[in-house]
Amino acid sequence: MRSNTQTVTEAATETIRERIERGEYPVGSALPAQRQLSEELDISRAALREALSTLEAVGMLTIRAGKGVYVQSARAEAGPAWRFAEQSSLPDTYQVRYALEGFAARMAALAMTDEVIEWLEENMAQLHEALIEGDLDTAARLDFAFHMRIVAVAANGAIEAILRSSSEIMKESQRLPFYRRELLQSTYREHRAVLDALKARDCEAAGRSIEAHITAAAQRAGVHFPAPPRADVD
Numbered sequence: 001m002r003s004n005t006q007t008v009t010e011a012a013t014e015t016i017r018e019r020i021e022r023g024e025y026p027v028g029s030a031l032p033a034q035r036q037l038s039e040e041l042d043i044s045r046a047a048l049r050e051a052l053s054t055l056e057a058v059g060m061l062t063i064r065a066g067k068g069v070y071v072q073s074a075r076a077e078a079g080p081a082w083r084f085a086e087q088s089s090l091p092d093t094y095q096v097r098y099a100l101e102g103f104a105a106r107m108a109a110l111a112m113t114d115e116v117i118e119w120l121e122e123n124m125a126q127l128h129e130a131l132i133e134g135d136l137d138t139a140a141r142l143d144f145a146f147h148m149r150i151v152a153v154a155a156n157g158a159i160e161a162i163l164r165s166s167s168e169i170m171k172e173s174q175r176l177p178f179y180r181r182e183l184l185q186s187t188y189r190e191h192r193a194v195l196d197a198l199k200a201r202d203c204e205a206a207g208r209s210i211e212a213h214i215t216a217a218a219q220r221a222g223v224h225f226p227a228p229p230r231a232d233v234d
Helices: 005-022 034-041 045-057 090-110 114-133 136-154 157-165 167-179 186-199 203-220
Strands: 061-064 068-071
Touching: 005 034, 005 045, 034 045, 045 061, 090 136, 090 157, 090 167, 090 186, 090 203, 114 136, 114 186, 136 157, 136 167, 136 186, 157 167, 167 186, 167 203, 186 203
Parallel strands: none
Antiparallel strands: 061 068
């Protein structure tokens, strides 16, 4: 069961996007009236307006004040280009993070302290606020700091040196998923799963949570990379 406006908005955005892509709402046509659409999707008018604004931002809709909402394109505009292609491809970047940060999170869970947990909680509160305000630069900075604090606790100097030496690439890989505006809060929710595992000092859950987060972030950036299956741990 969906528990907050953000997740309801995400579902509405995806439903409308899929209808446009299937041709149910053809290019040039007007969407149903907002009252009808909100009733059909069982969401509030405010949540619907947020979903429509998101689809307008990616070029699929045009909102004409007092006239309605029209389909502009059957496809979302391409996301921002990967600026570091000459140094590392985007899939390779996410795979390196998956490998190194998964190990680091498992090690960090064994060395977690109450002081670090308090710091991570404060970081998450600030991240949540930045995402609500749409301050993506601040959100990316906080995202990077969250990950690097976990790496620092793991106390593997080689991993930390590799990731810090690529800090600009790291930050950009964390910022790209924010392009999917309807999924902005996904990063916050995924960080919560990581932090809950760290608080429980559950090393396997921490590793799996951060690997799931990096995989999902990559997918929001349009990247799908193969990851080796892990054996179940009793």
